[in-house]
Amino acid sequence: xxxxxxxxxxMTRIEGNKKTDTYADMAWEAVNRALEDAGMEMDDxxxxxxxxxxxxxxxxxxxxxxxxxxxxxxxxxSCVEGDGTFGAFYGxxxxxxxxxxxxxxxxxxxxxxxxxxxxxxxxxxxxYERGLxxxxxxxxxxxxxxxxxxxxxxxxxxxxxxxxNHGNAMRNPMAQLAFKITVEDVLxxxxxxxxxxxxxxxxxxxxxxxVIIANExxxxxxxxxxxxxxxxxxxxxxxxxxxxxxxxxxxxxxxxEKAYAMAGLSNPRKEIGLVELYDAFTYQELMWLEEMGLxxxxxxxxxxxxxxxxxxxxxxxxxxxxxxxxxxVIAAGLIRIAEVVKRLRGxxxxxxxxxxxxxxxxxxxxxxxxxxxxxxxx
Amino acid sequence: MAKRVAIIGTGQTHxxxxxxxxxxxxxxxxxxxxxxxxxxxxxxxxxxVVIGNMDHFEGINYVDCxxxxxxxxxxxxxxxxTTGGTTGCTIAIGGYHIVASGLFDRVLVIGWEKNSESDxxxxxxxxxxxxxxxxxxxxxxxxxxxxxxxxxARYGATDRDGARVSVRDRKHATNNPYAxxxxxxxxxxxLASPMLADPIHLLDVCPRxxxxxxxxxxxxxxxxxxxxxPDWIWATANxxxxxxxxxADYGRLTSMSxxxxxxxxxxxxxxxxxxxxxxxxxxxxxFAGLIWIEDMGIVxxxxxxxxxxxxxxxxxxxxxxxxxxxxxxxxxxxxxxxIRCAEAAMQVMGKAEGRQVPDVKxxxxxxxxxxxxxxxxxxxxxxxEY
Amino acid sequence: MTEKENIIVESGGAIQPFKYAVGMYGSKFFAELxxxxxxxxxxxxxxxxxxxxxxxxxxxxxxxxTEFLEVGPGGTIGxxxxxxxxxxxxxxGIQKPIPYGYGFIKLDGADTLFQHYIDIQDETxxxxxxxxxxVLKSVRKGTIRDIEYFRIxx
Numbered sequence: 001x002x003x004x005x006x007x008x009x010x011m012t013r014i015e016g017n018k019k020t021d022t023y024a025d026m027a028w029e030a031v032n033r034a035l036e037d038a039g040m041e042m043d044d045x046x047x048x049x050x051x052x053x054x055x056x057x058x059x060x061x062x063x064x065x066x067x068x069x070x071x072x073x074x075x076x077x078s079c080v081e082g083d084g085t086f087g088a089f090y091g092x093x094x095x096x097x098x099x100x101x102x103x104x105x106x107x108x109x110x111x112x113x114x115x116x117x118x119x120x121x122x123x124x125x126x127x128y129e130r131g132l133x134x135x136x137x138x139x140x141x142x143x144x145x146x147x148x149x150x151x152x153x154x155x156x157x158x159x160x161x162x163x164x165n166h167g168n169a170m171r172n173p174m175a176q177l178a179f180k181i182t183v184e185d186v187l188x189x190x191x192x193x194x195x196x197x198x199x200x201x202x203x204x205x206x207x208x209x210x211v212i213i214a215n216e217x218x219x220x221x222x223x224x225x226x227x228x229x230x231x232x233x234x235x236x237x238x239x240x241x242x243x244x245x246x247x248x249x250x251x252x253x254x255x256x257e258k259a260y261a262m263a264g265l266s267n268p269r270k271e272i273g274l275v276e277l278y279d280a281f282t283y284q285e286l287m288w289l290e291e292m293g294l295x296x297x298x299x300x301x302x303x304x305x306x307x308x309x310x311x312x313x314x315x316x317x318x319x320x321x322x323x324x325x326x327x328x329v330i331a332a333g334l335i336r337i338a339e340v341v342k343r344l345r346g347x348x349x350x351x352x353x354x355x356x357x358x359x360x361x362x363x364x365x366x367x368x369x370x371x372x373x374x375x376x377x378x
Numbered sequence: 379m380a381k382r383v384a385i386i387g388t389g390q391t392h393x394x395x396x397x398x399x400x401x402x403x404x405x406x407x408x409x410x411x412x413x414x415x416x417x418x419x420x421x422x423x424x425x426x427v428v429i430g431n432m433d434h435f436e437g438i439n440y441v442d443c444x445x446x447x448x449x450x451x452x453x454x455x456x457x458x459x460t461t462g463g464t465t466g467c468t469i470a471i472g473g474y475h476i477v478a479s480g481l482f483d484r485v486l487v488i489g490w491e492k493n494s495e496s497d498x499x500x501x502x503x504x505x506x507x508x509x510x511x512x513x514x515x516x517x518x519x520x521x522x523x524x525x526x527x528x529x530x531a532r533y534g535a536t537d538r539d540g541a542r543v544s545v546r547d548r549k550h551a552t553n554n555p556y557a558x559x560x561x562x563x564x565x566x567x568x569l570a571s572p573m574l575a576d577p578i579h580l581l582d583v584c585p586r587x588x589x590x591x592x593x594x595x596x597x598x599x600x601x602x603x604x605x606x607x608p609d610w611i612w613a614t615a616n617x618x619x620x621x622x623x624x625x626a627d628y629g630r631l632t633s634m635s636x637x638x639x640x641x642x643x644x645x646x647x648x649x650x651x652x653x654x655x656x657x658x659x660x661x662x663x664x665f666a667g668l669i670w671i672e673d674m675g676i677v678x679x680x681x682x683x684x685x686x687x688x689x690x691x692x693x694x695x696x697x698x699x700x701x702x703x704x705x706x707x708x709x710x711x712x713x714x715x716x717i718r719c720a721e722a723a724m725q726v727m728g729k730a731e732g733r734q735v736p737d738v739k740x741x742x743x744x745x746x747x748x749x750x751x752x753x754x755x756x757x758x759x760x761x762x763e764y
Numbered sequence: 765m766t767e768k769e770n771i772i773v774e775s776g777g778a779i780q781p782f783k784y785a786v787g788m789y790g791s792k793f794f795a796e797l798x799x800x801x802x803x804x805x806x807x808x809x810x811x812x813x814x815x816x817x818x819x820x821x822x823x824x825x826x827x828x829x830t831e832f833l834e835v836g837p838g839g840t841i842g843x844x845x846x847x848x849x850x851x852x853x854x855x856x857g858i859q860k861p862i863p864y865g866y867g868f869i870k871l872d873g874a875d876t877l878f879q880h881y882i883d884i885q886d887e888t889x890x891x892x893x894x895x896x897x898x899v900l901k902s903v904r905k906g907t908i909r910d911i912e913y914f915r916i917x918x
């Protein structure tokens with residue numbers, strides 16, 4: 001892959017209900033913060049990719065609401081529908097295609113405006129599955145069971161993910177749910193869908209994130225030290241839940257292996273020093289870590305209990321607090337990228353990591369994943 | 379190094395008003411299989427998939443994930459792009475950048491829609507701002523009617539001028555086995571058809587369609603080894619300038635004039651009327667065939683009707699437009715822009731059969747949608763020099 | 765199965781309700797309309813263009829707008845159509861009453877067009893450039909429906 005870098009990031013605070021903000025208001029805030037972070041003017045941006053979802057926004061052509069506020073009026077612009085990591089992938093290709101140099105990528109969502117279970121229910125097959133009332137939470141609960149059954153991961157270990165991530169959020173001013181809780185608090189919280197308690201689930205959130213991607217020619221021309229894109233890969237598994245081994249995520253394993261290869265990582269467990277991943281539910285942090293080969297099968301829960309993924313350790317996982325501390329769908333993956341960038345640059349605590357991984361996901365129970373390897377050095 | 383990109387295969391369904399014999403994935407699969415067959419490839423040769431449609435027409439969220447059994451993307455990278463009516467052209471532009479970036483060598487691009495599965499006008503209406511625009515907006519036709527009124531008032535065009543474009547496209551469609559409406563209409567029939575929204579008659583506008591289209595794009599090295607003569611992508615350009623309907627300059631499509639200028643500048647085209655051999659225009663209603671060719675710089679402002687009446691845009695004319703029969707003959711919305719791209723590619727590749735324009739060196743395909751938005755692609759028979 | 769049969773499954777009355785945020789700019793517009801019946805627009809500090817509905821950002825300038833000003837209430841028809849075909853209104857789920865006049869109104873002092881119903885009792889008067897004025901409801905709630913329609917002035 002030709003070299004490209006992330007040269008600016010910006011985001012809104014993640015909140016449960018941004019009552020006074022339209023999508024455009026959120027985009028305006030995130031985009032201006034990214035420009036300021038990069039030391040750029042809008043005229044320095046030569047094309048735009050927005051990321052949104054028509055179902056979540058309750059609007060066909062959801063990208064129409066944010067074009068002006070994202071500076072796209074006089075520029076080439078496109079829209080990815082899916083997680084922000086996928087939007088950023090398309091932005092990267094545009095910066096490498098020879099057509100453009102600097103791509104502004106945004107992703108937004110306001111979970112507060114809709115009924116989440118109805119939106120995710122619409123992702124199920126309308127003929128066979130939708131009528132059963134499945135939604136993202138109930139389907140994920142089944143996956144959590146399958147994962148726990150195969151690996152022996154315990155309910156307490158899941159709870160520890162929640163304790164760690166909400167605690168990490170206390171150092172993140174952008175986070176929505178920052179608090180100190182105990183394993184007992186998680187286990188005593190309301191049972192939503194067995195085995196997932198309320199504190200095993202990420203909240204409904206509003207937020208927007210923006211990142212600026214530049215090719216090598218332009219990466220060093222602005223204020224910020226670039227964070228280099230070493231590898232990116234994405235992959236989709238089968239659609240029907242019954243077609244997959246739900247305790248596994250084959251597509252994540254494949255995407256991670258390809259991303260490691262692109263980045264030239266021979267021992268990713270050692271070389272990667274920082275992970276921000278898509279923990280929509282507690283079990284996902286442990287499962288995604290294992291499926292990306294970043295720890296052995298059934299080991300993630302045990303390592304977590306030993307403090308191996310703590311923010312101040314050698315291998316911090318979701319030091320920002322992750323999705324459990326704020327989950328604006330669509331924006332969530334782009335926020336993972338932005339959080340890795342900030343930590344590799346050293347403007348937030350990143351334990352001195354030189355290589356970081358960000359992961360995002362599309363679809364039900366992690367059907368499709370996108371894995372980014374970012375590096376401090378060229 | 380950025381790579382040159384070419385289209386090396388195309389496939390589409392036989393578009394119909396209603397395809398109850400297939401579900402969405404199966405419809406997609408028909409187009410995918412035909413594109414693979416056209417390029418003499420199998421799914422194993424495909425590195426990644428780009429897909430697009432408009433969610434609310436079928437009511438399926440995360441279509442990229444849902445589609446995989448039909449699109450062939452199981453254990454492959456798949457990404458969804460969506461920009462409304464422009465979607466089909468947007469995904470072709472997406473495939474171009476993804477291959478040009480060097481990250482993938484062969485990319486399958488799929489656009490599809492099953493408009494029969496919902497109320498199209500209702501779904502389009504929800505495209506517009508829920509607070510400001512939805513009260514009066516009545517789907518695509520209402521906005522287009524407002525454009526036609528403004529154009530007629532400004533330049534003195536008539537509904538007969540519009541009808542002439544319908545007559546052309548419906549005649550061309552008789553040469554296209556994939557088109558939905560393959561019966562000629564007369565000027566009198568267009569003008570006598572029911573008035574939907576003044577000045578637009580029923581036969582001035584596109585139908586509702588179930589259909590899918592797929593194309594395969596490849597990087598230079600693989601394109602030259604292809605079984606087909608490659609259709610080289612020379613340049614792409616687009617503008618999505620407005621967030622609110624009332625911001626537009628009614629009677630002119632500024633997004634098309636801006637996109638065209640950028641496209642011509644990139645490749646050094648000075649006289650588009652002479653240098654372009656064929657256009658597949660995303661023309662959802664007849665008057666656009668007058669107005670937008672002016673914005674494209676083919677003729678001057680107000681000169682569209684005269685140019686069209688002169689037969690210049692008919693098959694055998696100076697610059698044939700919509701040999702396929704265009705959108706008025708067939709409109710599976712998420713696929714429509716990609717069908718324009720595929721039809722333009724077939725013209726360049728010499729595979730357009732009964733609708734072939736002789737000796738095509740340059741073709742343009744476009745997408746229209748959103749809030750007066752335009753996407754454009756310039757195709758060429760020779761490898762671009764840059 | 766002896767003969768060809770294509771089964772259709774109906775989704776039923778599934779709906780996805782939304783609570784759309786109007787934002788600070790729109791809220792100011794609707795509060796003013798409700799209280800005084802006046803129309804507020806917003807002006808770009810860079811290019812001077814006056815936008816209605818008011819919004820934060822001038823797209824072409826990428827500039828934040830803060831200067832509110834009154835426009836209208838009179839204006840002219842910028843462009844229009846008369847809707848004559850039946851369709852289901854996604855806002856209500858029932859067929860929209862037709863025909864109705866759909867106007868893009870150029871309010872005096874504004875540079876963009878404001879969409880609303882126009883009176884079509886006498887279709888011969890419905891022309892681009894015709895003068896119009898709004899007919900407001902006497903009890904207003906702060907929504908786009910506080911305006912009943914725009915009336916053509918002879």
